[in-house]
Amino acid sequence: MQTYFRQRIEVLTARLDNLRASLERARQSVTRLENESVPAGATALARAAQLSAARAMAATLADRERHLLIAIQSLQAELADQQLTEHE
Numbered sequence: 001m002q003t004y005f006r007q008r009i010e011v012l013t014a015r016l017d018n019l020r021a022s023l024e025r026a027r028q029s030v031t032r033l034e035n036e037s038v039p040a041g042a043t044a045l046a047r048a049a050q051l052s053a054a055r056a057m058a059a060t061l062a063d064r065e066r067h068l069l070i071a072i073q074s075l076q077a078e079l080a081d082q083q084l085t086e087h088e
Contacts, residue, residue, distance in 0.1 A: 005079040009072055016068045023065055026058040 033051040038044050 002079060002082055005075050005082065009075050009079070012068055012072045012075070016065065016072065019061060019065055019068065023058065023061040026054060026061050029054045030058050 030051065033047065033054055036047070038047045
């Protein structure tokens with residue numbers, strides 16, 4: 001059973017590492033869009049839509065990051081509990 005927990009932790013940690021790169025790029029896009037100045041009119045409206053989409057993507061990725069962290073912590077706690085149970 002411990003092998004299963006360790007394997008799942010490894011898989012989730014790899015996903016988390018990949019996700020963090022995407023999350024960083026999304027946050028950089030938000031920052032870039034927030035700091036760019038654009039002329040008024042249709043261009044400004046298009047930029048506002050891009051910014052809204054970038055913020056939504058960054059929020060979604062941050063939420064996935066939180067879920068992965070929770071899953072990893074839960075598996076680590078379960079693994080620790082299994083190890084304690086075996087040593088009793």
